[in-house]
Amino acid sequence: MKTSRPIQVRIRPAAIRENYLLARRTAAGSRAWAVIKANAYGHGQWRAVEALREVADGFALLECENAVALREAGICQPILLLEGIFSSRDVRAVVEHDISTVIHCPEQLELLLKTAPADAALSVFLKLNTGMNRLGFTAADLPAALARLRKRPHMPVTLMTHFAEADGARGVTEQLQRFDTMCGNWSGPVTLANSAAILRHPQTHRDWVRPGIMMYGASPFADVSAESLGLKPTMSFESRLIGIQTLAAGDRVGYGGTFVAERPMRIGIVACGYADGYPRHAPTGTPIAVSGRLTRTIGRVSMDMLTCDITDIPDASIDAPVTLWGQGTAGTVAADDVATAAGTIAYELFCALAPRVPVTVEAK
Numbered sequence: 159m160k161t162s163r164p165i166q167v168r169i170r171p172a173a174i175r176e177n178y179l180l181a182r183r184t185a186a187g188s189r190a191w192a193v194i195k196a197n198a199y200g201h202g203q204w205r206a207v208e209a210l211r212e213v214a215d216g217f218a219l220l221e222c223e224n225a226v227a228l229r230e231a232g233i234c235q236p237i238l239l240l241e242g243i244f245s246s247r248d249v250r251a252v253v254e255h256d257i258s259t260v261i262h263c264p265e266q267l268e269l270l271l272k273t274a275p276a277d278a279a280l281s282v283f284l285k286l287n288t289g290m291n292r293l294g295f296t297a298a299d300l301p302a303a304l305a306r307l308r309k310r311p312h313m314p315v316t317l318m319t320h321f322a323e324a325d326g327a328r329g330v331t332e333q334l335q336r337f338d339t340m341c342g343n344w345s346g347p348v349t350l351a352n353s354a355a356i357l358r359h360p361q362t363h364r365d366w367v368r369p370g371i372m373m374y375g376a377s378p379f380a381d382v383s384a385e386s387l388g389l390k391p392t393m394s395f396e397s398r399l400i401g402i403q404t405l406a407a408g409d410r411v412g413y414g415g416t417f418v419a420e421r422p423m424r425i426g427i428v429a430c431g432y433a434d435g436y437p438r439h440a441p442t443g444t445p446i447a448v449s450g451r452l453t454r455t456i457g458r459v460s461m462d463m464l465t466c467d468i469t470d471i472p473d474a475s476i477d478a479p480v481t482l483w484g485q486g487t488a489g490t491v492a493a494d495d496v497a498t499a500a501g502t503i504a505y506e507l508f509c510a511l512a513p514r515v516p517v518t519v520e521a522k
């Protein structure tokens with residue numbers, strides 16, 4: 159719904175596409191699943207699908223219903239269910255619509271094989287647990303699973319794992335070794351890499367890569383900016399000042415009075431709060447842009463408003479544009495920097511955007 163409250167999110171489909179193409183150039187020789195789970199990391203599943211329709215090698219998401227909806231919308235590329243099937247209904251749907259599925263445990267394999275007709279054709283992505291200890295077959299369970307699938311020639315297998323620390327100091331070495339050991343003399347296709355591995359660990363590229371966050375213009379690394387990786391912001395979160403206060407030294411701001419002015423100040427009240435998806439934990443000092451100038455938030459974020467320091471932005475008056483994150487009218491603020499200040503990651507900021515925020519989509 160378009161509202162007159164000035165807050166809005168702007169999505170840039172062209173930037174999503176460019177970032178996807180950057181992932182694919184970085185992993186030249188691999189095909190790339192465009193990961194569009196979680197409503198395309200808050201960008202809108204259909205907006206991402208439209209942006210990528212002409213270029214994506216495949217789409218990866220979680221819900222079978224969404225996969226079927228993509229097929230019904232005419233998407234012809236492979237579609238992969240990242241957590242696999244949850245019910246026999248899902249099995250019938252993946253068979254009917256040629257949707258590829260992860261299979262991550264013996265019980266799920268059993269569900270697939272007992273429900274799918276003997277001649278059912280679909281691609282199976284067997285997920286191996288190589289150390290993340292979330293989903294995946296163990297070394298002990300894998301041979302039996304492979305043996306059962308060898309009897310289903312219409313169910314070609316790709317082996318898959320997921321890295322816990324591709325962005326961190328320990329990297330992928332240990333998990334990669336474990337994966338290669340578990341695979342033995344496997345010569346079929348393999349998919350390993352998330353965004354961090356795509357960008358930092360070329361030895362993980364293999365047959366398919368799985369870019370998520372990098373497509374949405376944020377960095378998978380705490381210590382490397384998205385800009386320096388060549389990623390383009392895909393979402394700008396913007397609002398305006400709806401109030402201005404002048405403080406004397408000693409005045410407090412917001413709930414709990416956690417911010418105390420040390421000197422006379424001018425502060426701006428922004429129409430954006432945690433009910434819009436701005437992180438409540440963002441402390442005083444979180445970056446924010448007003449009228450083309452970078453400044454900082456002050457005090458606690460409340461449900462519908464937050465406060466920023468405009469002492470040094472004398473021309474900022476009521477209605478002045480504000481960029482919460484992204485590349486907006488009021489300036490550019492990296493979502494990663496807001497996330498870091500708030501003790502989280504851009505993934506969470508994007509996914510937490512509230513439905514009440516109106517979204518506009520830039521023309522391609």
Ligand SMILES: *Cc1c(COP(=O)(O)O)cnc(C)c1O
Nearest residue numbers: 193240320352353368369370371
């Ligand atoms: C979400 C997800 C990805 C994408 O991860 P990013 O860090 O966003 O690139 C890749 N693989 C799997 C299995 C996932 O669930």
